[in-house]
Amino acid sequence: MTEIKSKHDLILDAAYNLFINKGYWDTKIIDISEAAGIGKGTVYEYFESKDAIFLELFRTKVESGYDNITDLLSKNISSEMKLKEFIDIELKNTSKYTFNKQFLLDLMVKSDAFKNLELIESIHKLVAKKFSVLFHVIEEGMNKGEFAKRNTSLTAASILGAINLYISFDLLPIDLEDIIPSGKTKSWREDEFLDLLLNGLKA
Amino acid sequence: MTEIKSKHDLILDAAYNLFINKGYWDTKIIDISEAAGIGKGTVYEYFESKDAIFLELFRTKVESGYDNITDLLSKNISSEMKLKEFIDIELKNTSKYTFNKQFLLDLMVKSDAFKNLELIESIHKLVAKKFSVLFHVIEEGMNKGEFAKRNTSLTAASILGAINLYISFDLLPIDLEDIIPSGKTKSWREDEFLDLLLNGLKA
Amino acid sequence: MTEIKSKHDLILDAAYNLFINKGYWDTKIIDISEAAGIGKGTVYEYFESKDAIFLELFRTKVESGYDNITDLLSKNISSEMKLKEFIDIELKNTSKYTFNKQFLLDLMVKSDAFKNLELIESIHKLVAKKFSVLFHVIEEGMNKGEFAKRNTSLTAASILGAINLYISFDLLPIDLEDIIPSGKTKSWREDEFLDLLLNGLKA
């Protein structure tokens, strides 16, 4: 039984892969239509514009992964566990992107490249949502005495930055071979990372 | 006495502000020339191309700030101090950008948006340089027993991410008022941040 | 029944007339598109570039007329007949150009005005092909004792020049009325021309 996909989804999939591999601006409508195996005009039967494709992609592929992230706050677990679950959600969401994780960073950072106000607002809202959850996890931890008291916003930002780059490590435009002799650099160790966040660098 | 600026610098300043505020691709040559108060053709008297403007901006505003960063490695100080100095350099460099620090993040992350190979290579080299220095600081700290042993690359990436977002905190597209009632969120505390990196979240 | 022309041919025809009447560099893409009654962008649906239009024009209108010219050499006829046939081919080819034969002379002489290497090479090849055939016809005639022995290359060049200007006579930028009272100047007499080439000016 062959999988039947609607044209709508064919377009979305094609656009997704292209955006990830070539970037938004380097992806042309004709590329999307050809990758989807349909005509160029047909794209506009299903989407109002290139921006609109991106918006739906964002909603379905990215935003949706965070639908329930605020549930974290009301859970009856330690702040440390909440932090771990936050990282888990990030990992789960980003690991879906099999091709090139630059896509996500792009979203976070380059949102202003788009003209579509709805899209920009969506992106900003998601960043704010993530930040807010992390902020409240950390705030709660501080209040409960579980975490050391520091400026909460900046602590949250730092942790968010660490998570982002830890997760996106392999998209840094660097050739590790030039820096590190051994090749065993990509063994992901989530517990190790959490240990770093919780206990810091110090031995 | 009015400040006299060369056309070259007028163009650079105008381009800089526009790149920062509207992004590279949304900034047109005519925008730059108008912002600089000169004719369109004049831009090409001082720069070969739009790419060339960006390249010079990168070299003068960004790259130059890291000219001596590798000196850090040979200093006769503790790894902790080296980490502190690394952060200092980042702070000093980024604090020059009075407008919007998105510029820097863009550079690090979106280098592939440019076609100019020289520029791309320059950006990649700088990222690699920064990562390399941080990597060796951390590696040394681990070897000396000053830092806990973990995967060095991922530790370095995490720390780099934390630094980046800590520093660029105010460019996160979030309205903190929505999240945090009190307005006292932007008091930079570098020692506090270093403390977070060294000792972790845990109380 | 009205003649239906493809857009491709409309563009080609429009470009042809414009190139002939205004020259290549004075003809702008917008001129071509307007002459063809289409939009500027449409030109690029059918041709990669302005150069590409010219190249196709050259191939179809000029080069193709000489596809079989080398067959002449292996024919079992006198050298005089071969020369006659050479002239016939030139006449047939050039008489296709209903507008202004300057086009052809331009091609032969101004090939270096173009940047497109493929085009330049094509033009050079055609000139060489024509010269080569004429050269060998004359060489053979000399060897067989049919033609007087002289420097073959320079003889060939002279004959080629005579043919070219004989054929292109009416594109010389001169008003014959100023020079010759009678108007009966354009009666083409190919046998007379051949007689001139074979027997010379002398009575």
Place this chain on the structure above:
Amino acid sequence: MTEIKSKHDLILDAAYNLFINKGYWDTKIIDISEAAGIGKGTVYEYFESKDAIFLELFRTKVESGYDNITDLLSKNISSEMKLKEFIDIELKNTSKYTFNKQFLLDLMVKSDAFKNLELIESIHKLVAKKFSVLFHVIEEGMNKGEFAKRNTSLTAASILGAINLYISFDLLPIDLEDIIPSGKTKSWREDEFLDLLLNGLKA
């Protein structure tokens, strides 16, 4: 004693060499001024426009060589001798162009590339003058029974074409090595050429 040249002449010389070597359209005003060792603006102190430089160049370097060509007609010599002198004048004029004779062909053929009506008219007038002289030489020869009777205009055109290409032989865009094995192709033999014109190809 060093030769002192006026700026006017420096510009003319520089432009001349550049036009010959790179062609009119590929030669930029800045190229001329640099080659002349003067400032760009200075060019416009001496010439109204790029066209005007070309016009003066044409007048002084080309047209002047034909100032006395009409004297030929009233000379008391045979038509054959007049033809020989005509060729001599052409040879003398063209041999001045040490660089690239394409310059001359350009003039004859590409006059329409220029906008300057005065220049175009000058070029046309020169072509007409040369043609007229040759026409009358041939006409006279025919009338005197020295030359065979043929259509005078076409005969004149043919002879002009032969002369032009004979003289400009080495600017044909062909690699003779591909066509002619022996390398001895460039021995100019004016008497041989005259013999060809007078007696034709036939043995």
Place this chain on the structure above:
DNA sequence: TATGAATGAGAGTTCATTCAT
């Protein structure tokens, strides 16, 4: 007289979007 910084019209080309079929 001599300059070269400044100019801007105009070039070829791109591509998201439209619309007749």
Place this chain on the structure above:
DNA sequence: TATGAATGAACTCTCATTCAT
């Protein structure tokens, strides 16, 4: 519904010419 031919606004860059010094 599906199409792709057609579009033109908008882009970067060129260069003959101008003009304040």
